[in-house]
Amino acid sequence: MVDTSKKRPVHRNIHVSDIVSYRLPPAGIVSILHRISGAVMFLLMPLVIWLFDTSISSEVSYGSFTAAFTAGIGFVPGVLVKLVVLGLIWAYLHHFIAGVRHLWMDATHSVTKELGHSSAIVTLASSVVLTVALGAKLFGLF
Template structure:
């Protein structure tokens, strides 16, 4: 029978001490924004269906959309959608060879993605409120 080898690896379970590179943060946020967008589609389709069902349904949907909390959620959905689209364009530009697949270019494009998303998030806030 074979010998079992016990590997001695350092284990760091304190997540506050881990320094993620900006490219990792961009990747994690891109995945999270995709999940948020996926869930939001159901909510937005429900509100659309309600608003198109009848004049009373439209009034109900308008009343729902008047709430500050709902406007805040809608702003978050639009921000997540904006980030996901900009991040997706970033990935496609790299996949198609228009951008170098280097760590330096990854850092630069991740930061550009964050800046564009902040601008679009502000514009979404103006649109919602």
């Protein structure tokens, strides 16, 4: 007697060594990056609060705020400050756009595989394009 039943897929936990070979769908990438961007914004909240406080306290403190991007902060060079702020810009933009995507999908009950794939691609592309545009402004390209 021949077994004609269809073989069912075997699902297993992914080990750290399997991450390179595992192909995660775009929706999964957006979900993981959404969590990472939230953690980045949370961990860098003291820097954001300091930058905001320094920028609005007085004219002298605003001068030290702008000097942080050119001369740096203490032993940290200005380019590194700009890169950290660029990381914060990406984290905010990605977290915001992915959050709007999640809210939109929840509100419209749009949970098809195709729509999840296409909205994830739009989320990734728009967050990268906006980050590049704001990064160009941050680094003085225009």
